[in-house]
Amino acid sequence: MTQRGPEPWRLPRGDEVETQVPQGIDTSIAHPARMYDYFLGGKNNFxxxxxxxxxxxxxxxxTRYVARINRDFLVRAVRTVTAEYGIRQFLDLGTGIPADGNIHEVAQAVAPETRVAYVDNDPIVLAHARALVSGDPRGRTTFFQADLRDPEKILAAPEVRDVIDFDQPVAVVMAMVLHFVRDAEDPAGIVARLRAGLAPGSMLILTHASFKTEALKRYAEEVYDRASAPVVPRSADEIAPLLAGFDPIEPGLVRAPLWRPDPGTPEPTPQELEEAVVYTAVAVKT
Structure with a gap:
């Protein structure tokens, strides 16, 4: 691996002229949500x-393939918990830039009355969401700025509680976000604190990045460390404890293409499965 040179992902202030951004946001520092948007072919990035x-x-x-299979899994998972488990409210933590197959679009296509609360710590993400997201008028959506490391704040927020009834089952979506939480920040504890505020029958939709080799893992850590968040890829054995207190539905914790593929979907090749470095699970609060 070559040594790191200059840091091209940090640009001088004032170089960005592509769109208005909230005051105080430094778009010269890369942000994972906008990088993910770029991987998906979106235009809401700097x-x-x-x-x-x-x-x-x-x-x-x-990486582009990983972003797509993660998005495809999310569509299947939301459809499943809405149609098969009767979930009618979703709490999405780490929303990201809106893209095809947003949670409210998928869920409301099954149950128009479904309610969704989107939460992200990036004001730019929420600005895009408010501008781009519209849902079925029979359901409701809301947006709240907060960090998933503060679950109590999220669960208590009036903006969230105005849409989500925590006395009823809710599906919490944590898609490609927990690998931005360092071990010292106790990702399992964050999930446990969220679980404590959920009614029985609530569900967790989880995706988490892994890596094929230690060398690639270290490289990704270096790049993201220069962005606004670290990245901590984890193995399946390290991801499994994050599901403590939840009972995974079939097929359990598996790579994204293997989680209930749509009928007619070709079986992934060995190379595709090797490259599918994102683990997925849907689980019910026990």
Whole structure:
């Protein structure tokens, strides 16, 4: 692996002229949500995000594939818990930039009355969400700025409680976010504190990045460490404890393409499965 050179993912202030951003937000520092938007082919990102994303793609070209299979899993999971488990409210933590297959779109296509609370710590993400997201008028959506490391604040927020009734089952979505929580920040404890505020029958939809090799893992950690969040890829054995207190539904904790693929979907090739470095699970609060 070559040594790191200059840091092209941090640009001088004032270089960004692509869109208005909330005051105090430094778009010269890459942000994971906007990098993810770039991986999906979106346009809601800045030069710093694209530069950081391209560094990842140079080392891990399959990152675009990983972003897509994660998104496809999320669509299947939301559809499943809405249609088969009767969930009518979702709490999405780490919303990201809106893209095709938003939670409210998928869920409300099954049950128009479904309510969704989107939560993210990036004001730019929420600004995009408010501008781009519209749902079925029979349901409701809301947006709240908070960090998933403060679950009590999220659970108590009037903006969230105005839409989500925590006395009834709710599906908590944590898609590609917990690998931005360091071990010292106790990701399992964060999930446990969220679980404590949920009614029986509530569900957790989880996706989490892993890596094929230690070398790629270290490279990703270096790049994201220069962005606004660290990345901590974990193995399946390290991800499994995050589901404590939840009972995974079939097929359990598996790589994204293996979780209840749509009928007619070709079986992934060995190479595709090797590159599918995102683990997924849907689980019920026990």
């Amino acid at each position: 030069a710093a995000d694209r530069a950081a994303a391209e560094l990842i793609l140079q080392a891990v070209p399959e």
